[in-house]
Amino acid sequence: MQLAVQCRQSFKVLRQSLYLAGAAVLAALSHSTLAKTAITADAMIDVISGKIIQSPLIIVDGETITDITTTAQQAIPADATHINLAGKTLLPGLMDMHTHITGSHEIHGYNRLLVTPGKSAILGVKNAETTLMAGITTIRNVGAAGFIDVDLRNAINEGLIPGPRLFVSGPPLGITGGHCDNNLLPQQYHQKAEGVADGPWSVREKVRENIKYGADLIKFCATGGVLSKGTKVGVQQYTLEEMQAIVDEAHRRRLTVAAHAHGTDGIKSAIKAGVDSVEHASFLDDEAIKLAKKHHTVFSMDIYVTEFILSEGEKAGILQESLDKERVVGKRQRNSFTQAVKAGIPMVMGTDASIYPHGDNPKQLSRMVQFGMTPLQALQAATINGAKLLGKESQLGSLENGKFADIIAVSGNPLDDVSLLEHVEFVMKGGEVYKN
Numbered sequence: 471m472q473l474a475v476q477c478r479q480s481f482k483v484l485r486q487s488l489y490l491a492g493a494a495v496l497a498a499l500s501h502s503t504l505a506k507t508a509i510t511a512d513a514m515i516d517v518i519s520g521k522i523i524q525s526p527l528i529i530v531d532g533e534t535i536t537d538i539t540t541t542a543q544q545a546i547p548a549d550a551t552h553i554n555l556a557g558k559t560l561l562p563g564l565m566d567m568h569t570h571i572t573g574s575h576e577i578h579g580y581n582r583l584l585v586t587p588g589k590s591a592i593l594g595v596k597n598a599e600t601t602l603m604a605g606i607t608t609i610r611n612v613g614a615a616g617f618i619d620v621d622l623r624n625a626i627n628e629g630l631i632p633g634p635r636l637f638v639s640g641p642p643l644g645i646t647g648g649h650c651d652n653n654l655l656p657q658q659y660h661q662k663a664e665g666v667a668d669g670p671w672s673v674r675e676k677v678r679e680n681i682k683y684g685a686d687l688i689k690f691c692a693t694g695g696v697l698s699k700g701t702k703v704g705v706q707q708y709t710l711e712e713m714q715a716i717v718d719e720a721h722r723r724r725l726t727v728a729a730h731a732h733g734t735d736g737i738k739s740a741i742k743a744g745v746d747s748v749e750h751a752s753f754l755d756d757e758a759i760k761l762a763k764k765h766h767t768v769f770s771m772d773i774y775v776t777e778f779i780l781s782e783g784e785k786a787g788i789l790q791e792s793l794d795k796e797r798v799v800g801k802r803q804r805n806s807f808t809q810a811v812k813a814g815i816p817m818v819m820g821t822d823a824s825i826y827p828h829g830d831n832p833k834q835l836s837r838m839v840q841f842g843m844t845p846l847q848a849l850q851a852a853t854i855n856g857a858k859l860l861g862k863e864s865q866l867g868s869l870e871n872g873k874f875a876d877i878i879a880v881s882g883n884p885l886d887d888v889s890l891l892e893h894v895e896f897v898m899k900g901g902e903v904y905k906n
């Protein structure tokens with residue numbers, strides 16, 4: 471029993487112990503036998519109401535939270551392992567709705583042609599651990615070659631490797647020569663990204679294929695992009711008819727749809743087609759905002775990444791034309807962000823981690839506050855709003871009875887200073903402690 475308690479403190483110890491002690495320990499550590507845990511701290515943030523609870527006492531049984539009171543109301547149960555986080559504030563694990571977990575901030579542009587599927591998988595394993603240790607307990611992966619994100623998700627769920635809860639898209643859909651194609655090589659190499667499909671029936675087939683191979687959601691490229699060669703950010707790529715076909719096919723199969731869209735026309739068409747979230751949403755106008763409000767479209771705006779692209783991008787191989795595009799998009803996107811916040815559009819935290827280092831995801835929170843959100847709004851975007859977008863708000867996104875015990879802790883009060891979330895000191899996911 472004592473051994474089991476120790477093992478829960480650290481995944482590395484767990485691995486070693488399993489190696490040494492074999493199958494008997496494995497059985498003792500399975501989720502069903504996780505002992506009861508009592509967590510105490512200075513404070514806890516209820517991200518839904520914005521209230522701070524002083525001296526909270528959270529009881530975790532197995533994977534879920536079973537009781538939340540205070541140490542004034544209740545003594546620590548004798549049968550629970552006590553985790554004392556004195557001096558710290560508890561909050562739900564962060565949720566990043568736009569990542570590319572198999573990518574690296576050090577490998578961009580033509581360097582990406584050298585990355586094999588095996589290397590991507592290895593990067594994914596490493597990045598998943600880094601992300602979790604930074605306090606991000608759930609991510610959406612919006613685009614990975616070879617369904618490597620599906621394998622990663624499964625490996626994490628099977629307990630093979632540590633990582634956040636993954637909701638994955640597999641290869642993103644895109645037009646021939648579009649942002650989601652690969653346009654780096656000349657014609658004689660006949661290179662084509664896996665998600666390329668043109669025409670309403672082809673895109674339907676592609677959606678079906680992605681579902682067949684394990685996607686949780688569908689991602690498509692509605693406009694050109696910054697990092698792709700030869701595409702224009704402002705220009706729509708899929709037609710409205712194609713977008714409608716993608717959304718119809720995905721929704722009928724109960725999957726959500728995320729659309730990459732920078733340019734105004736593409737954003738509007740994606741919203742009209744019924745996508746669940748618009749990624750980037752850089753060039754908004756009043757009509758786009760009105761449409762988004764009408765359709766309850768969620769925006770996922772990666773407003774931190776521009777700093778990294780412009781300062782470090784060249785070294786990492788980002789193309790000159792992409793740097794030029796970024797200079798325009800970055801500024802405009804931040805203005806659009808302010809407009810969208812003012813208009814009350816539902817927002818999630820989507821960072822595009824992989825362009826910048828995995829684990830630095832929470833750096834975006836300060837920018838979300840700088841460009842118009844209250845700290846609570848930024849925190850809600852990074853927790854409960856993500857859970858809602860995933861349709862998982864009964865299980866994720868806040869600290870409540872019956873939800874998964876995805877709990878993080880920081881020193882100080884992030885509602886005074888969201889940048890404290892760049893230094894997460896404690897991470898529990900599904901009742902297991904990964905960092906303390």
Ligand code: ARG
Binds near residue numbers: 694799822
């Ligand atoms: N993946 C996106 C693209 O290539 C990244 C955009 C990054 N820039 C920004 N300002 N959000 O289009």
